[in-house]
Amino acid sequence: MLAYNRLIEGIYGLALKQDGLQSLLDMLAEVFHCRAIGVQVVAKLDWHVVSEVSSQVGEDDMADFLVSFSALKPFLQVVVDIAAETAAGEVYLFSGGGLTRLDYGVAILPAVLAGTKRSFDLLFREGDYFIQVVLRYDDQLPADFHHLMHTVNLVMPHVRKSFSIYFELERDRSYAAGFEQALEHLSSGLLLFNGHGDLCYQNNRAREMIGETHAISLISGKMYGATPEYTRAIRQAIRDTIVRAKRNDRNIQVMLLHNGMKGERELPVVAIPIVLSMRKTTEKDSGIFAALLIGSGGLAGSIEPEVLQLLYGLTNAEARLAACIADGNSLGQCSACLGVTVTTARSYLKQVFLKTSTRRQAELVALVKGIPVLRPRNDSDGPDCHS
Numbered sequence: 001m002l003a004y005n006r007l008i009e010g011i012y013g014l015a016l017k018q019d020g021l022q023s024l025l026d027m028l029a030e031v032f033h034c035r036a037i038g039v040q041v042v043a044k045l046d047w048h049v050v051s052e053v054s055s056q057v058g059e060d061d062m063a064d065f066l067v068s069f070s071a072l073k074p075f076l077q078v079v080v081d082i083a084a085e086t087a088a089g090e091v092y093l094f095s096g097g098g099l100t101r102l103d104y105g106v107a108i109l110p111a112v113l114a115g116t117k118r119s120f121d122l123l124f125r126e127g128d129y130f131i132q133v134v135l136r137y138d139d140q141l142p143a144d145f146h147h148l149m150h151t152v153n154l155v156m157p158h159v160r161k162s163f164s165i166y167f168e169l170e171r172d173r174s175y176a177a178g179f180e181q182a183l184e185h186l187s188s189g190l191l192l193f194n195g196h197g198d199l200c201y202q203n204n205r206a207r208e209m210i211g212e213t214h215a216i217s218l219i220s221g222k223m224y225g226a227t228p229e230y231t232r233a234i235r236q237a238i239r240d241t242i243v244r245a246k247r248n249d250r251n252i253q254v255m256l257l258h259n260g261m262k263g264e265r266e267l268p269v270v271a272i273p274i275v276l277s278m279r280k281t282t283e284k285d286s287g288i289f290a291a292l293l294i295g296s297g298g299l300a301g302s303i304e305p306e307v308l309q310l311l312y313g314l315t316n317a318e319a320r321l322a323a324c325i326a327d328g329n330s331l332g333q334c335s336a337c338l339g340v341t342v343t344t345a346r347s348y349l350k351q352v353f354l355k356t357s358t359r360r361q362a363e364l365v366a367l368v369k370g371i372p373v374l375r376p377r378n379d380s381d382g383p384d385c386h387s
Contacts, residue, residue, distance in 0.1 A: 189294035195285025268366030
């Protein structure tokens with residue numbers, strides 16, 4: 001029982017990457033009373049293969065494992081066809097190019113394994129992967145197939161579940177790596193905070209911007225402004241955003257940070273609550289609750305009105321007006337660009353404020369400048385009407 005409990009710990013330790021695959025195979029060999037165990041994982045989509053064997057495997061054993069692993073490859077398409085008609089996780093004996101499902105009964109196993117002297121293969125599917133497990137014995141297979149199959153039936157559900165967890169974690173790690181790479185390409189700085197207000201992530205652009213400006217600093221994971229008043233404002237914005245996230249309130253908060261130094265532009269900061277439905281199944285304050293987007297402020301850039309339409313549900317005219325104002329133009333200049341009266345432009349602006357949760361033009365500019373989709377402007381003469 002002690003060996004079995006240790007094995008179960010090892011199986012799930014593999015899923016959580018606490019122990020290596022080879023360590024797990026050593027424990028499986030002990031439970032199955034076999035000389036060695038090998039495993040081959042084949043990805044159904046691209047046939048990518050990962051193989052491992054238990055420790056203390058000699059050259060003769062390795063040659064046998066290579067034969068077993070190679071024998072499966074010509075039958076992979078057959079396995080795919082069978083798997084399409086069966087449930088994931090069903091365990092098969094793979095022998096002589098044929099597949100026999102274990103629940104057909106142990107009485108037929110000696111006949112299935114006739115001629116097999118020192119090893120036999122188990123095969124099962126989890127998600128988009130096929131897992132082949134090869135058990136290698138010293139001289140011949142054990143005579144007590146009932147005991148062997150009882151052990152297999154006892155252990156294999158945990159092995160299947162372990163691989164399922166492992167593949168899900170690997171997928172999530174892959175997603176996380178992809179997201180992080182994408183965030184590194186943003187033109188805005190990005191800071192992410194957990195439910196306690198602790199900084200969890202910052203992209204390279206955020207590091208650069210914090211290093212370049214006096215308006216905001218990051219010391220020991222804490223945010224600071226140029227003055228105590230701005231420090232309090234930043235931290236309060238983070239706290240308020242976390243509260244909104246916990247209440248499923250998606251309203252954003254916009255601020256402009258000053259540093260009091262002549263010639264340096266204001267720094268637009270947008271605080272965004274991160275609302276996730278899956279949070280109810282996790283630790284109370286774990287995960288990401290708040291994001292701070294730090295705009296470039298002085299960057300000569302222009303946002304496409306279509307982006308504002310998608311993000312905030314603006315009409316085409318409202319989005320063009322917002323983008324024009326964000327470029328630093330007055331309301332009069334923007335109305336001329338759009339070919340409407342100032343009164344009409346002002347009515348558009350009221351709708352823009354309502355839909356973007358801003359109250360004045362400075363906040364709107366900060367919001368738009370904080371959106372990480374700015375592109376370089378090719379001209380600097382006159383306002384861009386975004387026609």
